[in-house]
Every structure is written in structure tokens, then in C-alpha cells.
Amino acid sequence: MKLFSTLSLSILVATAKPAIAAEYEFDPAHTNVFFTIDHFGTSTNHGAFHGIEGVVEVDRAAKTGNVSVAVPLSKLSTGNSGFDGHLKSADLFNAEKFPEITFKSNEWEFDGDKVKSIKGDLTLLGKTQPVVFEATKFNCYDSPKLKKEVCGGDFKTTLDRHQFGMDFLKGAITPTVEVTLQVEAVKK
Known part of the structure; x- marks a missing residue:
């Protein structure tokens, strides 16, 4: 019986599919965070955080991913x-x-092998709130320059700045802030 159990375990290990997760490193030249906010109903203020660095893990077959960004x-x-x-x-x-x-991130949603949305927790001013970044564009390609796979896209969300305690000119300036994450990451 012990021989049968050992043989069964060996067959299971030999036929089990390995995890196909891949790690990608952000390309700081193509990874930025943009934000816009209405300014007294007259114009729109724009700002950005450029050259963001980080690592993301994606398993398109299992429809999972993980990202933590500062x-x-x-x-x-x-x-x-x-x-x-x-x-x-x-x-x-x-x-x-x-x-x-x-x-x-704490949950990824896929449409086929393309990322559709990434849910997670955003911490700003010491306060953490759940947010969903919706993909408005996502693609992977073989970079002719880097000779590696690159995946990325544009992800958008809308924040209420008051939920994070950013209350400067509350009532005079809208609480709504549009955020776009532009990211490209190179397979390691």
C-alpha cells in the first residue's frame, strides 16, 4: 500500500501544472500617475507623479495578480x-x-487574458480606502528594443479627496479627483 501511495504522489507531482506567474518590473519611462481636479469651475488643474518604480506579478492563466506600489x-x-x-x-x-x-492590490479582474480592473487599498494622508482602477486600455507586446515581453495599459479611477482627509477649500473646490495610472512593465 505504501508503494501505491508513493507512486500515486509521484504521478500527481509529475502531471501537476506549475504556476505560470510572471514578474514584471515597471518601466519608469512609461509609468506615471496623472490627476485632474476642477478649479473653481473655471479650468482643470493637472498634476503628475513621473518615473514610478515597482514590480508586479501576473498569472494570466490563473487570472490573478499582485502589485504593491509606493x-x-x-x-x-x-x-x-x-x-x-x-x-x-x-x-x-x-x-x-x-x-x-x-x-x-487585493483582487484582479480579467477579460480573457487582458486585465480589466484592479481592486485594492489606496493609502493617502495616513488614511486607507478601497479603490478600483478600471483598465481603459491593456496590451502585451514583444519589445523590439528590450527583446522582452512588455505589458501595460491605462487604468482610471475617481477619488473623493475628503475621504482621505484632504479638506482644503472644502465646499469651494470639488472633492472629485480623476486619477489615471499609465503603466508599462517589462518581464523579468
């Missing part, structure tokens, strides 16, 4: 140094006390 406030840029300084002040992002924004 976005340093030092990478904030609007094209106006005075505005950047105000955004980093205690009025808004409070970069001195909270030097980064983090996102950690």
Missing part, C-alpha cells in the same frame, strides 16, 4: 514649482508628514 511625493510635478510647493504643503498632500502614497 508613489513618492517628491515626484509630484505640475509644471509650476510654486503650485508644486502648495500641493506638497500641509494644506493638501502634507509631504513632510506623509512622504508617499501607496496602493496594494
Whole structure:
């Protein structure tokens, strides 16, 4: 009986499919976070965090993934140094006390082998809220330059800044902030 159990276990191990998860490293030249917010109903303010670094693990066969990203406030840029300084002040992002924004995924949704959405927890100003980043575009390709597979896309969400305690000019400026994550990651 012991021989049968050992043989059965050997057959199961030999025929079991290995995990097909792949690790991808963000390409900082193509990974950025953009945000827009209405400014007193007259125009739209834009800002970005450029050159984001990180690693993502994706298993398209199993329809799973994992990503944990830290976005340093030092990478904030609007094209106006005075505005950047105000955004980093205690009025808004409070970069001195909270030097980064983090996102950690907890659920991925696929459409075929393409990522459809990524759900997770966003931490801003020390407060964590669930968010869903919806893919507006996703693709993988063989990079002729890097000679490796690259996967990426554009992912959008809408945040209520008040949920994170960002209450500067509450009532005068909308709480709604549109966020787009543009990401490309290179297979390791």
C-alpha cells in the first residue's frame, strides 16, 4: 500500500501544472500617475507623479495578480514649482508628514487574458480606502528594443479627496479627483 501511495504522489507531482506567474518590473519611462481636479469651475488643474518604480506579478492563466506600489511625493510635478510647493504643503498632500502614497492590490479582474480592473487599498494622508482602477486600455507586446515581453495599459479611477482627509477649500473646490495610472512593465 505504501508503494501505491508513493507512486500515486509521484504521478500527481509529475502531471501537476506549475504556476505560470510572471514578474514584471515597471518601466519608469512609461509609468506615471496623472490627476485632474476642477478649479473653481473655471479650468482643470493637472498634476503628475513621473518615473514610478515597482514590480508586479501576473498569472494570466490563473487570472490573478499582485502589485504593491509606493508613489513618492517628491515626484509630484505640475509644471509650476510654486503650485508644486502648495500641493506638497500641509494644506493638501502634507509631504513632510506623509512622504508617499501607496496602493496594494487585493483582487484582479480579467477579460480573457487582458486585465480589466484592479481592486485594492489606496493609502493617502495616513488614511486607507478601497479603490478600483478600471483598465481603459491593456496590451502585451514583444519589445523590439528590450527583446522582452512588455505589458501595460491605462487604468482610471475617481477619488473623493475628503475621504482621505484632504479638506482644503472644502465646499469651494470639488472633492472629485480623476486619477489615471499609465503603466508599462517589462518581464523579468
